[in-house]
Amino acid sequence: MTRTPPEELVRTVYWEDGRVCMINQPALPLTYEIACFDTYVEVADAIRTMVVRGAPAIGAAAGFGMALAAHKSAATTVDDLRADLKTAGDVLAKSRPTAVNLFWAIKRMQTFAQLDFDGVDAMKAALLEEAQKIADEDVEINKRMGANGAALVPEKATIIHHCNTGSLATVNWGTALGVVRSAFYDNKDVLVLVDETRPRLQGARLTSWELKQENIPHKVIADGASGHYMRTHGVDLCVVGADRIAANGDTANKIGTYNLAVVANANNVPFYVVAPTSTIDMETATGDDIEIEERGPDEVTHVRESQITPDDIEVGNPAFDVTPAEYITAIVTERGVIYPPFAENIRAIMAQES
Secondary structure, three states: OOOOOOOOOOOOEEEEOOEEEEEOHHHOOOOOOEEEEOOHHHHHHHHHOOOOOOHHHHHHHHHHHHHHHHHHOOOOOHHHHHHHHHHHHHHHHOOOOOOHHHHHHHHHHHHHOOOOOOOHHHHHHHHHHHHHHHHHHHHHHHHHHHHHHHOOOOOEEEEEEOOOOOHHHOOOOOOHHHHHHHHHHOOOEEEEEEEOOOOOOHHHHHHHHHHHHOOOOEEEEOHHHHHHHHHHOOOOEEEEOOOEEEOOOOEEEEOOHHHHHHHHHHOOOOEEEEOOHHHEEOOOOOHHHOOOOEOOOHHHHEEOOEEOOOOOOOOOOEOEEEEOHHHOOEEEEOOEEEOOOHHHHHHHHHHOOO
């Protein structure tokens, strides 16, 4: 029986009635709600507090945040509006330091703002159109990545997936989870082992929620169980997303990705990174040059409102780690699959016209 995907998944971030709206992800999976924001400062805070998360979704949110800054600006000249966009870009850029799509989208909007416009109103309208293009392009890019990655999935496959890289992490469809979704709708027999992804439990809360909506077979496992399943049950591949890929292929992604890659390597399990080319940062030579965001201790000491540690302890909470390129089998992009040697082949694919 042929499987048919939903005609249109709800977009994670979108523009409605002069506001930027998002699925409120901290409320999931118990409550599904939409949060809407009236200022770019609120959008920046939504990115910082992870109302919206996932590198592509953050990029789209930043694009809409810039359009919102223009929409709300009292500027009467194009130059003054550009100055307001510079201020908004600075605020948005401080919301999260690791995901390169954030800075890519801000730069794209600011570069677009340097074009010639017939007055402030025309510029505001054009900026909103450009932000919408960023969002629409993300959906199309995700589906191309999904098709490219699905070709790597066997007809019957057990897949370990880390964090959340689905529709919730993008505008729609997903990166690594988009590959799973595409393989499933290609009628492949998949079982997804969803690691919980401490400390914010994006796997247990968000990825499982997404897969359940579409009846895609999956099982939630503890983060530390991946090696056990690889050694005793058989795993065909691991798929993860990325928040920044260096020019040499080193990849920053949700904390725990490095651990999973090392265990996959020890068990001869292919390890695929799935990300759009906008996540590849050619100005970052290696993973050692990537700033790793350190988040607050409450994410480790508490699960939602419940404290799980003693009082007054020291906590380390890096949000990301860097997986060296040597542990990555291939990088799946919308332009094709990149294999080692990564430095050479990333450079070649980035030189292609999009």
